[in-house]
Structure formats: C-alpha cells, structure tokens
Amino acid sequence: MRTLFSALLAAALFGLSASPLRAETLDEIYARAKGEGVLSIYGGGPARLYEGWVKEYEARFPGIKVRVTGGYAGGLAPAIDKQIADGKLDVDFVTFQAVQEFIRWKREGALLPFKMEGFEALDPRFRDADVAYTPINVFAIAPAFNTKLVAREDAPRSASIFSSPCSAAS
Amino acid sequence: MFRGKLITAYPNDDDATLFAFQTIVKKYGWKYMDDYMATEPKFIQGHLGVVRSVGAGESLATFDMMLHHTMVEKSEGKPIDVAFPATDAIPIWGQLGAIFKDAPHPNAARLYLQWYMAKEQQARIGTWSARNDVPPPFGLKPILDYNVANDLAEMVTDPAQLSALRKRFESYIGEVKNRGGIR
Numbered sequence: 001m002r003t004l005f006s007a008l009l010a011a012a013l014f015g016l017s018a019s020p021l022r023a024e025t026l027d028e029i030y031a032r033a034k035g036e037g038v039l040s041i042y043g044g045g046p047a048r049l050y051e052g053w054v055k056e057y058e059a060r061f062p063g064i065k066v067r068v069t070g071g072y073a074g075g076l077a078p079a080i081d082k083q084i085a086d087g088k089l090d091v092d093f094v095t096f097q098a099v100q101e102f103i104r105w106k107r108e109g110a111l112l113p114f115k116m117e118g119f120e121a122l123d124p125r126f127r128d129a130d131v132a133y134t135p136i137n138v139f140a141i142a143p144a145f146n147t148k149l150v151a152r153e154d155a156p157r158s159a160s161i162f163s164s165p166c167s168a169a170s
Numbered sequence: 171m172f173r174g175k176l177i178t179a180y181p182n183d184d185d186a187t188l189f190a191f192q193t194i195v196k197k198y199g200w201k202y203m204d205d206y207m208a209t210e211p212k213f214i215q216g217h218l219g220v221v222r223s224v225g226a227g228e229s230l231a232t233f234d235m236m237l238h239h240t241m242v243e244k245s246e247g248k249p250i251d252v253a254f255p256a257t258d259a260i261p262i263w264g265q266l267g268a269i270f271k272d273a274p275h276p277n278a279a280r281l282y283l284q285w286y287m288a289k290e291q292q293a294r295i296g297t298w299s300a301r302n303d304v305p306p307p308f309g310l311k312p313i314l315d316y317n318v319a320n321d322l323a324e325m326v327t328d329p330a331q332l333s334a335l336r337k338r339f340e341s342y343i344g345e346v347k348n349r350g351g352i353r
Contacts, residue, residue, distance in 0.1 A: 023284075024280075024284075026281065026284055026285060026288070029277055029280050029281045029284060030281055032277040033277035033278040033280070033281040035277075036274075036275040036276075036277055036278045037275075038274075038275050038278065039275055039278035039281075039282055040273075040274070041282070044265075053286065053291075057282060057285060057286075060285065061281060061285075064278050066282075080270075084270075084272070087272075089270055089272050089273055089274055090274075091270060091273065092269060092270065092273040092274060092275045092276065092278060092279040093267060093268070093269050093270075093273070093279040093282055093283065094267065094268055094270070095265060095268075096265075097185065097186060097263070098185065098326065099263065099266060099322055099323045099326055099327075100323070100326040100327050100329070100332070102266045102268055103323065105268065106268075109271065110270060110272075111268045111269065111270060111271055112269040112270060112271045112273065112279075114269055114280055114283060114284075116283060116284050116287045117284055117287075117288070118287065118288070118289070118301065118303075121301045121302055121303045122300045122301055122302075123300055123302050123314060125314065125320055126264040126300035127264075127300065132268060133266040133267065134266065134267050134268070134283060134287060134300075135264025135265065135266055135267075135300035136264075136265055136266065136283075136286060136287065136295075136300075137264070137265040137295050137297050137298070137299070137300075138262060138263070138264050138265070138297060138298035138299065138300050138313055139186075139236060139237070139238065139262065139263060139265055139297055139298075140236070140237040140238070140260050140261065140262045140297075140298070140313060140316075140318070141186060141187075141189070141190045141233075141235065141236060141237065141260070141261045141262075142233075142235060142237040142240070142252050142253070142254065142255065142260050143231065143232065143233040143235070143252070143253040143255065144224055144231065144232055144235040144240040144250055144251065144252055144253060145230060145231040145232075145250070145251060145253050146224050146225070146229070146230050146231065146249055146250060147249045147250060147251050148227060148249040149227050149230050149249075150171075150230050150231060154171065155231075155251070155253040156172070156231045156253045157253045157254065157255055157256040158256055158257060158258055159194045159198065159202070159233050159255075159258050160198065160202075162176055162206055162209060162211075162231075162233065163198070163202050163205030163208075163209065
C-alpha cells in the first residue's frame, strides 16, 4: 500500500513537472507524437530548402509525415493570422526571418512555449527567456569580394571604401 | 575601383539587406548613401543574385552577402571570399522557429524542434548555431567573438518605423526593378 502510494505520488509529481517548460527526451516526445502522424511546417524560402531535414526526420521518426509550405514571411504570416482568426490552424511549426512576427505572436499569446533539451546551452543573446520561440540558426551578413579581380589587400574590409572619393572617382 | 561594380539586394525589399544598410548608416550617417549611390551600384532582388554576380566577376564586391553562403561558394572553388570587417559591425540574427498554441500536431512539432536543436543536427546546419556547445562552421570564430550588430528586432518591431526606414532607402535607390529571376 505504501509502495502504491509512493508510485501514485511519483506519478502525480511527474505529471506536474511534465509541463511544457520541462525539457523532455526525444523518445518521450516521440511516443506522443507518433499518434499525431503529421507535421506541418511553414518555412521561409522555397520548400526544397527543408527537404533534407524533413527526409532525415521522417526516417528517424517513422509514422510522422511532414508537409512543408514554403514562401515569404510577407505571405506566410498573414495566412497564419487568418488561420488563427478562423480558429482552424493548418500550421504547427513556423520559421522565417521576420523576427517581428514572432514577437507579435508571442504578445498575442499565439505561441506554445517549448523549453528544449539543452536550453541552457543557447546563448542568452539569442534565446527567449519565456521560450515562446527558439533561435534555430544564426545568420550573418558580411562583405565579400571576387578574389580573381580584387587583390586581397584591396578587399573591402570597411564599408567606407565603397563611398570614398577615390573609389567614386576612379 | 569599385565604380559600377558593386551590388547588393534592395534594402527596401529585403529586411536582411535593410539591416545591413541600416547598420552602416548608423555608423557613417545618411551621407553614406549619397556617396554610395555616386559609385553607381547595382541592385538585384534576392541574395542569390548577389552571390552569383560577385562570383562571376560581373560585380567586384558587396557588403551584403550571407556569410555562410560566401563560405559555401568559396569551398566549391568559386573565386569569392569574405572580407571580414576591420571595424564595422557584422549584422547577425537568430533565425527563429516557433510552435503554435493551437497547432493540430504539437508533439510532432516539439519533436522536430528538439531534434533539430540537438547538438548532432546543429553541428551540420552550415551556419552558426545559437548553442554555445556546437563548434562554429568553416573553422571560423564563435559569432559573438566578432564585433556584431545583434539588434535586428529593434529595427523591425515597430511597423511604422520599419516602413519609414524602407521608404527612406527607397528614396535613394528607387523601386525594385531588377527582379533577377531568382529568389
């Protein structure tokens, strides 16, 4: 009896801690995801960008079919807003560059907080403390030059050389 | 030497490019745009057109290239390389992903996100990971060790301010004409 009680208590405690904010293992999540059978991703850019990852995911987690809707944030975000307004979502997961839409959706309470395993390894300068969204890649923009036509010592290491009088006059 | 030989995407069309221009103008002032436009730069829709133009030698340089994209082209033997800025900040951002509260398949989405964010996958994404326990790509330094501008959210969060900023750049450049045929 005492053992049963402990087991029940443990189950109750586990139930409490199994909130979306506790990081679960892949196997724990997979056990529940299998029954859903489908994943709908809306992603920035052409759908083929996601093909490789989707194939790997489907192979790693049999029983879940992935559907990708590609496009640009300017089209995807309003489409998702309409789904939210109609109370009928087609999208499960979204990723694109327009940070402002994530910030807005978070404010509107449209997102499901998810604390991934390894959350602490995400740099605080990228992650969201409330885990409404997750930084999945980090991108950078930098100058580049043609190495056949521009000598290394003339490489544009400062934007100022693109506007200097000698550059404009030459 | 760069006259007529510079190219970028349109800052009034692509917010990543807008972020790059804005980071420069914050440092050098709007006067920069007058000087830059005096070099008769080219504009094209989409970063793929930028990388192709510089790789083919039709343009000599740009300050508007996705850094990982340049590294990929370089590794494939194209005559192109990153010019790491001496003092200018490198615009960076974390590409976000999120699950909807009323998603029909929330566990499949959680599973995807957790799997994609695991070290094994993050080490293969071909750009920097937000995880500090994943090595940087291409033998480069951790992204936050560079002088970076990580304030994209500030630029885009207020819709009126964002729209005004796009318009201001458009006043120098004009509307999107060169669609490039690739996005």
